[in-house]
Amino acid sequence: MHILVQKFGGTSLATDERRAQVASIVSEAVHEGYSPVVVVSAIGRSGDPYATDTFLTMVRGIHPDLPKRELDLLMSCGEVISGTVLVSTLKSLGLKAVLLTGGQAGIITNNDFGDARIVRVEPAEILEQLAAGYVVVVTGFQGVTESGQITTLGRGGSDTTASALGVALNAESIDIYTDVEGIMTADPRIVEDARILDTVTYNEICQLAYQGAKVIHPRAVEIAMQRNIPLRIKSTFSKAPGTLVTNMHPDREVGTDITTDRIIAGIAHTPNVTQFKIMTTDASNKQLTDKRIFKAMALADISVDFISVQPEAVLYTVSDEVAAKAVQILQNMDFETEVVPSCAKVSIVGAGIAGVPGVMADMVEALSDAGVTILQSADSHTTIWVLVHQRDMVTAVQALHKKFKLDI
Template sequence: MRVLVQKFGGTSLATAERRSQVVAKVSDAVREGYAPVVVVSAIGRTGDPYATDTFINMVKDISPELPQRELDLLVSCGEVISGAVMVSTLNSLGFEAVLLTGGQAGIITNNSFGDARIIRIEPRTIVEYLQQGKVVVVTGFQGITEDGQVTTLGRGGSDTTASALGVALNAEAIDIYTDVEGIMTADPRIVEDARILDVVTYNEICQMAHQGAKIIHPRAVEIAMQRNIPLRIKCTFSDAPGTLVTSIQADMGAGTDITGDRIITGIAHTPNVTQICVPTSALPDNLQANKQIFKGMALADISVDFISVQSDAVYYTVRDDEADKAVKILKNMGFNPSVVPSCAKVSVVGAGIHGVPGVMADMVEALSDAGIRILQSADSHTTIWVLVDKENMVKAVQALHQKYHLGD
């Protein structure tokens, strides 16, 4: 049995016309000999009647203190509604379809309500329905604990559902359908000549997702990578081939010089972060101070990023909306932090970066020529990050996209 997992986002399911286009994709899979497993998100986006945020705002208008367990029960309704509508649509067009919630599909999670992690998948029920020739529709974004409590997988959780099912069912591929035609070299809303990437590696797209690209959740990429199952990012509303995410780079043409291999894949960005600097040179025990700083952030459930521990100071970033809380905690601990609010992280991502001289030089040159101040920088084997003022974010992305000739 050739299993194909197809995940459709909320915009793909928002109208009858769009759902008919979803059915066309399912029909194509059946015609090609696949047994499709269709994963659905909640219908629409914020403001639409059955969107996840609509449910959240409904109860927050009453009380902001709804426990996360009950909130998971509420927001999981969005995918159930979406799945029932999808099954109804498939049945009306001649397909035999069946709906399974995350729990009924065998998705077992831990009990971290609101951001649960999948422990294992027991796909027996899915397999039985597939063997009967049915199209199995699974509600994304949700699972159950060992004792039967409904959980949700956090933002982007439907992508995670699709990848986890793909691994559990040994699928030939996992197709993630969105309203764009693939992964692009940069956000097309700010870079006019951004182009679609035919092939990217798991590591590259995972880094781009972590650094602000919104096409797919990085956890979904990491799961698919464990079994080397190809991910394909496609558009529901076109027949474009989309972007293939796999373990290898795109093949170069015959006779192509190795120096022509792609070094930079794309530019990602994350706005609305605050840089915090905590001086430590005057403290009697720097090592203990460093420990206290990050322990304090962890106990307050504040996520830190872009960390630079130096001999005389500690630098890191937090989300703008958590900056005041972080500063208050640091002052209560006896530190004297300074902040640079309204920053943005801009990232250059590429599997070919490691060991290639001049990449950072080009980055600094492009930003300097554009009059952009670099507040902080860091790098890894596949990514170089810089922190800039938020007002310069768009200009920085455009300058780097042009510098590395990504629109060519």
């Protein structure tokens, strides 16, 4: 059995015409000899009648503090609706199709309502339906606990569902269909000559996703990487081949040119962050002070990023929307704090960065020549991050894209 996992986002399922296109893609896979497992998101986006955010707005207008268990029950409805509609569309083409919820598909999670993690997948029911010749449509974004409680998987949950099923079923590929034609070297709304990447490594796409690229959730990539299941990012509305995410080049032959020495794969950016610099001059209690700062943020459910612990200061960023809350907490703790609002993190990502001299020098030169001030920097084996004023974000992304010749 040649199993192919196909995931379709909400925009791909928003209209009759688009659902017909999705059904055509699934039908083509069947005729090519695949047994498709189709993962669906809720129809449309916020404001559309069956979108998850629309359901949430409705109940929060009645009471703003519904328990997470009940919220997960509500949020699971959107995928059930879109899955049922897609099964109907597939049947109209003469295909045998069946809908399974996340729980029926064997997706078992922990008990963290609203942001559950998959602990295992029991795919027996899927395999039975596939063996009977059915296209199996699975509701993304959801699973069940050991006791049968419905949970949702948080942001990017349908991508995570697709990857988890791909690994559990040992699929030949996991195809993520979106409204773009693949992973691009930068956001095309910022860089006009951004181009689609033919291939990227799992590590590169994980870093691009973590640093702001929104085509696929990094958790989904990490799951697929466990078994080296190829991921393909494609457009529902185009025949373009998309981007292949893998650890190896698909068509490499003996004696062919080496292409893995590409230094930079792409530029990512994360806007709307605030930088905090907290002076910690008491050397005798430095470790305790650092611990108190981050413990306070954690207890307030504030996620911190871009952390730099220095001998006389601690620097980190939070999203702009929680910055005021973080300021209040630090003031209550009597910390001397410098706050720089409206910043953006800009990142260059590439598997070839490690061990290559001059990459940081080129990055600094490009930003300096463009008049962009670097507020903070950090690096890893595959990524170099800089923090800049948000007013400079577009200039920074464009300058780096040009400097590293990503348009070629």
